[in-house]
Amino acid sequence: MTDHRxxxxxxxxxxxxxxxxxxxxxxxxxxxxxxxxxxxLAFSGPAGLGKTTLLAELRRRAHARSCTVLxxxxxxxxxxxxxxxxxxxxxxxxxxxxxxxxxxxxxxxxSIVGPALGLCAPEQGAxxxxxxxxxxxxxxxxxxxxxxxxxxxxxxxxxxxxxxxxSWLAAFAPRAEHLPLLLVVAYRPDELPAxxxxxxxxxxxxxxxxxxxxxxxxxxxxxxVRDAIGEHADDAFCHEAWTVTAxxxxxxxxxxxxxxxxxxxxxxxxxxxxxxxxxxxRGSGLVARLERLGPSTVRFAWACAVxxxxxxxxxxxxxxxxxxEEAVGATTRLRDARILSAAGSTTDHERETGLEFVHPLxxxxxxxxxxxxxxxxxxxxxxxxxVDAGLxxxxxxxxxxETHPENDPWVVRTLREAAGENLRAGxxxxxxxxxxxxxxxxxxxxxxxAVLYELGCASLLxxxxxxxxxxxxxxAEPFDDPxxxxxxxxxxxxxxxxxxxxxxxxxxxxxEIAQTPDVRARLRLQSEQFMWDAFNAAETDSPARSRRLTxxxxxxxxxDLTERYVIALRxxxxxxxxxxxxxxxxxxxxxxxxxxxxxxxxxxxxxxVLAAMVHMYADRPGRAEELFEAGTAEFERQGxxxxxxxxxxxxxxxIRYRRGRLAEAEELARSGLRLAERVGRRTPVHWYAIAxxxxxxxxxxxxxxxxxxxxxxxxxxxxxxxxxxxxSQTVYAELLLARGEARAAAxxxxxxxxxxxxxxxxxxAWCPWQLHLARAVAADDPQRARxxxxxxxxxxxxxxxxxxxxxxxxxxxxxxxxxxxxxxLREAVTLLSASPAGYELARALNALGYGLRDADxxxxxxVTARECGADALAExxxxxxxxxxxxxxxxxPRADWVTEEEIRAADLAVRSEKEPGPKSxxxxxxxxxxxxxxxxxxxxxxxxxxxxxxx
Numbered sequence: 001m002t003d004h005r006x007x008x009x010x011x012x013x014x015x016x017x018x019x020x021x022x023x024x025x026x027x028x029x030x031x032x033x034x035x036x037x038x039x040x041l042a043f044s045g046p047a048g049l050g051k052t053t054l055l056a057e058l059r060r061r062a063h064a065r066s067c068t069v070l071x072x073x074x075x076x077x078x079x080x081x082x083x084x085x086x087x088x089x090x091x092x093x094x095x096x097x098x099x100x101x102x103x104x105x106x107x108x109x110x111s112i113v114g115p116a117l118g119l120c121a122p123e124q125g126a127x128x129x130x131x132x133x134x135x136x137x138x139x140x141x142x143x144x145x146x147x148x149x150x151x152x153x154x155x156x157x158x159x160x161x162x163x164x165x166x167s168w169l170a171a172f173a174p175r176a177e178h179l180p181l182l183l184v185v186a187y188r189p190d191e192l193p194a195x196x197x198x199x200x201x202x203x204x205x206x207x208x209x210x211x212x213x214x215x216x217x218x219x220x221x222x223x224x225v226r227d228a229i230g231e232h233a234d235d236a237f238c239h240e241a242w243t244v245t246a247x248x249x250x251x252x253x254x255x256x257x258x259x260x261x262x263x264x265x266x267x268x269x270x271x272x273x274x275x276x277x278x279x280x281x282r283g284s285g286l287v288a289r290l291e292r293l294g295p296s297t298v299r300f301a302w303a304c305a306v307x308x309x310x311x312x313x314x315x316x317x318x319x320x321x322x323x324x325e326e327a328v329g330a331t332t333r334l335r336d337a338r339i340l341s342a343a344g345s346t347t348d349h350e351r352e353t354g355l356e357f358v359h360p361l362x363x364x365x366x367x368x369x370x371x372x373x374x375x376x377x378x379x380x381x382x383x384x385x386x387v388d389a390g391l392x393x394x395x396x397x398x399x400x401x402e403t404h405p406e407n408d409p410w411v412v413r414t415l416r417e418a419a420g421e422n423l424r425a426g427x428x429x430x431x432x433x434x435x436x437x438x439x440x441x442x443x444x445x446x447x448x449x450a451v452l453y454e455l456g457c458a459s460l461l462x463x464x465x466x467x468x469x470x471x472x473x474x475x476a477e478p479f480d481d482p483x484x485x486x487x488x489x490x491x492x493x494x495x496x497x498x499x500x501x502x503x504x505x506x507x508x509x510x511x512e513i514a515q516t517p518d519v520r521a522r523l524r525l526q527s528e529q530f531m532w533d534a535f536n537a538a539e540t541d542s543p544a545r546s547r548r549l550t551x552x553x554x555x556x557x558x559x560d561l562t563e564r565y566v567i568a569l570r571x572x573x574x575x576x577x578x579x580x581x582x583x584x585x586x587x588x589x590x591x592x593x594x595x596x597x598x599x600x601x602x603x604x605x606x607x608x609v610l611a612a613m614v615h616m617y618a619d620r621p622g623r624a625e626e627l628f629e630a631g632t633a634e635f636e637r638q639g640x641x642x643x644x645x646x647x648x649x650x651x652x653x654x655i656r657y658r659r660g661r662l663a664e665a666e667e668l669a670r671s672g673l674r675l676a677e678r679v680g681r682r683t684p685v686h687w688y689a690i691a692x693x694x695x696x697x698x699x700x701x702x703x704x705x706x707x708x709x710x711x712x713x714x715x716x717x718x719x720x721x722x723x724x725x726x727x728s729q730t731v732y733a734e735l736l737l738a739r740g741e742a743r744a745a746a747x748x749x750x751x752x753x754x755x756x757x758x759x760x761x762x763x764x765a766w767c768p769w770q771l772h773l774a775r776a777v778a779a780d781d782p783q784r785a786r787x788x789x790x791x792x793x794x795x796x797x798x799x800x801x802x803x804x805x806x807x808x809x810x811x812x813x814x815x816x817x818x819x820x821x822x823x824x825l826r827e828a829v830t831l832l833s834a835s836p837a838g839y840e841l842a843r844a845l846n847a848l849g850y851g852l853r854d855a856d857x858x859x860x861x862x863v864t865a866r867e868c869g870a871d872a873l874a875e876x877x878x879x880x881x882x883x884x885x886x887x888x889x890x891x892x893p894r895a896d897w898v899t900e901e902e903i904r905a906a907d908l909a910v911r912s913e914k915e916p917g918p919k920s921x922x923x924x925x926x927x928x929x930x931x932x933x934x935x936x937x938x939x940x941x942x943x944x945x946x947x948x949x950x951x
Contacts, residue, residue: 013220013249015054018043018211022058029150029182030065038150038181042175042199044189045213047361048250051186054213055156058184067182068093069154070144074160075366077938080398082427083116085155085165086137089661090117092382093144105143112136112639115425116164122424126601128639131678133426134168135641141172142179142468144239149180157360158199159191167195215247220293224249225266240271244278245609251278257338287369293333296322300330301339305367306378306399310354318385319378331355339366373942379403383414393417397434405441416454421691423458426639431458453488453861459509464626467495472707486512486521487602490528497882498684499720502536503598523531527565531607534569542759546573553587565593565607572610578763580815581618581800584895588614598631599638605631613725617765619801621659621836622933622942628652643685646675650689654726657696659933660838661870666700669693681713687724690715691731699839701872703738708734717875727752727767734772742776747772752861763794765804771811775879778815785815802935810844819853829857833921836929836938839868848876855886860923867930898946910940 012019025039056562059069072088094102094117102119103110112128113136114120145151153176158166169185177863178611185199187212191200200210216224233346245251258277264270279285292303292949303319317327334340338523341358370378383399386392397418400411415438419431435455443451452474471492475485489512490618496505516522533545553570556563571587591611598608612627632648635641650672658663664873673689680686690713697706710716710732718731733748739908752769762771762850770792778785790813796804820916825848832841842864858881865874878888905924930934932942 004911009565011051012050012057013213014216015050018213019057020063021211022054025182026058026061026065026067026152029152029180029749030067033439035864036180038183040176040199041184042210043181043184043186043213044192044200044210045186046188046248048248048359049213049215050249052156052359053249054188055154055184059152059154062182065150067147068151070142070151070153072161072165074155074157074162074166074447075309076160076360077306077367078398079160079162080427080430080431080433080623081394082162082164082402082422083118085161086116086168087118089153090140090144090157091119093148094119102414106140109136109139110911111637112426113140115421116427124637125422126599126600126640127424127428128426129642129644130164130426130428131675132636132639132641136190136639138172138175139170144694145179145181150182150279151180152184153183155185158187158196159184160765161196163193163195163429166193170196170199173199176488186521188356210247216242216249216252217247220241221245221247221252224252225256225259228253229260229266234268236268237266237271237274240274244275250361251416254338281480283539287660288363289337290339290366290369293337296320296326296332296748297330301328301334301366302370302374302378303382304334304340304355304357305370306375306710308363309356311352311356312389315382315385315389316355318388320383326408337851346397347836359783363875373671376403383411387414394421394423397430399715401433401437408441408443412438412441412447415441416451417493419454419458421945423454428458428460431698431806432462445461446479449474449481449488449850450484453484453491455517456488456491456495459533460491462494464499467704468492469500471495471769482516482518482521486524490602493532496709497532497535497722500684502532502721503538505532506539507538521936523563523566523602526548527562527569527607530566530569531604531924534572534610535606537719537721537723537755539759542761546577549573558590558593559602564594564596565603567591568596568607568611571614575614575762576761576766578765578795578799580798582612584618588618592627597634599640605635605644609647613651616655616658617801617804618765619657619835619837619935620933620938620942622945623938625652625933626945628655641645642675643679643683646679646685647688648672649675650685650692654692657692657839660840660842660864660868661871662696662700662839664869665696666693666869669696682720684724685718685722687728688724691724691726691728694731694735695726698734698738699868699870701870701875703735706735708738725766727756729755730767730769730772733769733776737772744781746773746776749776752883762809763796763799764796765799765801767813768807769791770795771808774811774815782815786812786817789815802831802835806832806835806837806844807840810840810847822848825851830921833923834929836933838864838930839870839873841870841930842870842877843880846873846880850880853884855881855884858884858888859886866874873920898922898928898931902931903943903946906932906939906943908945909936 021041025041029037030040045051059071062069069925070089071094074083074085078084089189099120100115106113110120111123112133115122116137155161155169173183185759187199215931218239222235225238225241226233241252241255245255253277255274256798259266262275290298300322302318303316306319307316309465313327313331317324320327322330331340339362340356341356370455378398383396383403386399395413396414403411415434415946419434419438422434432455435451435458439451439455442448452470456470456474459467459470471488489508493505493509496508498504506529507527509532512523513522513529516525528546530549533539537697539545549570553567554871556566558564558567567587569590570592571584573799574587588611596608596611598605599776608631612624612631615621615624615627625911628648628651631654632645635644635648653665653668656668664934668690671690673693676683676686676689690709694706694715696708697709717733729748729752731751733745736745736748747939749769749772752767753773756767756769761767770788774785774792775786789808793805793808793812796808809824809831813824813828817823825844828844829841829848835841842861845857845861847863848854849861858877860875861877862881866879881888901922905922906928911927929939932939932946934942
């Protein structure tokens with residue numbers, strides 16, 4: 001213990017400035033008042049400059065101030081082991097906790113972060129995406145910090161931390177200053193990976209970062225020498241000690257220990273010997289010193305170097321082929337030689353925590369000195385040893401990555417097991433590395449296709465191009481497993497579709513369908529092909545596909561999931577083509593008679609989303625929201641917080657927009673966009689998020705802001721090959737029209753016509769391109785504008801949703817001859833007042849009130865626009881109302897609070913056969929439709945749902 005204290009004190013020479021910064025940060029962390037809070041400290045410097053010793057002193061001072069200390073250290077040999085650092089930080093804090101207590105503490109995050117942290121085995125099912133896992137780790141760490149504040153998190157050798165942990169901590173680091181957390185990292189600047197650049201650049205309370213450690217001055221090295229050897233050490237000897245160590249604290253301390261151990265007099269005539277002594281502690285000199293300890297000790301040191309950090313002595317003994325007594329003796333000799341740390345006898349605590357090298361420089365030098373062939377063999381022995389010790393395939397995998405292929409089935413099996421664990425734990429990159437190595441072993445002839453398939457699954461999110469290659473290679477293998485073949489084809493189609501190669505996705509499925517004899521397997525493949533064709537904006541034979549889908553779906557009963565998927569696609573196709581709304585809802589109801597999960601492991605979420613969206617277009621947005629809330633909850637439980645959750649937020653925003661709840665729509669759309677930015681720009685999820693946010697901003701009257709957003713996100717041509725709703729090109733044209741660029745808008749909308757019409761997409765509820773085009777050409781060609789609007793009205797009536805008909809009538813009135821406008825607007829108001837479309841109702845009321853100079857209608861327009869959050873429309877209606885001398889309505893009712901009067905009106909409408917008259921809208925019933933999210937025909941189901949939710 002005395003030696004340990006002395007060594008710590010000696011090596012803290014010339015670190016007063018750094019320790020002052022540490023004390024300042026700890027004062028801020030633990031002090032009272034508004035200035036208290038966390039910080040980020042980063043210490044950088046080459047190997048041996050005292051980073052580890054400085055962090056040890058920081059931990060000591062943090063403990064002295066009653067801080068909770070979370071500590072971890074990166075390891076050169078453990079970099080390929082995912083979440084190695086995260087586990088070091090968090091596992092000790094949860095040690096001894098029962099599964100029940102863990103589940104209670106982690107809540108919904110248990111099954112997401114538990115496997116990554118080694119707290120539980122991965123569950124079967126689809127794994128969390130990397131972003132969802134990082135969000136879970138954020139939650140766990142934040143929860144620990146708040147519960148056990150103040151907290152000091154200390155990461156040493158960050159440059160060797162595993163990529164999963166390091167990228168997470170780098171992203172989390174900015175939060176430190178907003179929590180009772182001091183986050184401290186130390187690293188070698190030349191070895192810090194690119195994904196941890198945040199540690200180089202983040203400023204904070206403690207000043208400029210990183211804080212570089214400087215070599216010791218000659219005076220400081222002289223102080224170390226005299227402190228260890230005696231004050232009689234002469235100046236020339238001390239200066240030579242500084243020269244041969246270049247002021248490196250580790251080397252200086254080790255040199256003084258050797259001088260003392262050899263009894264070398266610290267005088268000028270002995271100074272030339274210091275160079276040889278210094279050389280003996282690094283590189284070839286260290287190796288020569290190790291070899292003098294004997295062959296068994298050398299083998300044991302090599303085994304320890306291969307195993308890395310926290311080295312179990314019994315496993316090292318097995319790898320070195322030593323007995324227990326030999327291992328104990330080797331350990332003692334290596335400690336006496338200052339190669340292994342903690343000199344003294346082996347205790348139970350040391351057996352539990354494992355052996356460590358005195359310094360990583362020593363571990364690296366010994367590891368690199370192992371002959372290549374022997375080093376490979378030792379990794380192979382280490383892999384077998386850790387598996388036999390019960391540490392699992394993941395612990396073995398990092399060793400197998402260092403071995404040469406030998407056509408060993410055990411290696412392939414172990415790597416596949418490890419990859420499966422890592423993939424389910426949310427570490428796909430680690431799984432990819434392991435499966436790529438398994439492929440090189442190579443696997444047995446009949447196993448190769450399965451390994452290629454697993455490799456494709458592991459690289460799906462990060463390397464889609466390579467995934468396609470792996471899956472195509474798997475299909476080229478000769479194997480006889482129909483289920484595996486189907487899984488490969490479906491996964492291949494999925495990655496092609498998500499890479500905006502929808503035609504190729506359909507073609508790959510078509511080829512497999514043609515050679516699949518089993519009826520049920522063929523139906524599954526057909527359902528996938530129908531889905532990706534539905535999303536292909538450039539599909540060449542959409543009407544024929546619709547006819548095939550209709551014939552197939554209409555004879556299915558929905559007996560299994562595949563049949564329900566086909567029926568859901570039939571409902572979506574009917575919606576796009578503008579078939580009567582009753583037909584659309586009939587098929588949707590067939591799908592949703594039983595629970596319809598959004599998170600089936602072997603299926604995408606696209607079809608459940610489509611089944612929900614048809615309700616929105618059919619004037620049942622309340623039902624659509626119910627389905628989206630359930631689906632979003634599933635995504636969050638699965639840890640899918642990237643593209644999946646972005647889609648969910650964005651499309652929920654679109655539903656709110658269609659209901660006229662624009663402020664809520666904007667908030668959700670911005671949340672969806674933030675998540676989409678993590679996935680990447682110009683990806684499908686990004687197109688959705690931007691299109692919906694732009695549509696919402698235009699409805700709120702913020703055209704300039706919408707244009708700036710579009711420019712910032714490069715929203716424009718070329719538009720995606722995948723179908724996006726709302727249609728991206730149509731939204732862009734609407735933006736141009738709002739800016740007064742009618743001709744440019746018309747050109748875009750005519751292109752939309754050429755793209756959608758051949759596909760048979762006619763429903764203006766889904767894409768109102770005709771209505772926007774009518775407005776764009778009205779000034780130059782009023783007859784064409786009226787014809788376009790009239791055709792849109794006809795299509796909307798054929799579909800039958802009141803909101804679609806009302807919107808079409810409103811635009812038809814806008815481009816109609818003056819004498820025809822009032823009748824069109826009256827019908828629009830009547831229909832929209834019994835629909836869930838609050839924003840469209842406000843627009844129709846404003847137009848009709850303006851045309852008739854009717855203060856009551858304008859007052860209703862103001863109230864409805866305010867309720868919607870349509871700020872510009874509310875101002876326009878207000879100005880017109882005041883111009884007529886009308887009184888402004890006071891207050892603004894809550895858009896989501898259903899009153900008893902409105903419930904009574906809805907209940908009466910359900911029990912009454914009377915349809916609303918053209919001149920007397922029931923405003924209580926109108927409010928009920930908007931707040932319940934349905935048109936008049938859906939009130940019964942909406943009231944039942946409202947009653948269930950109320951109880």
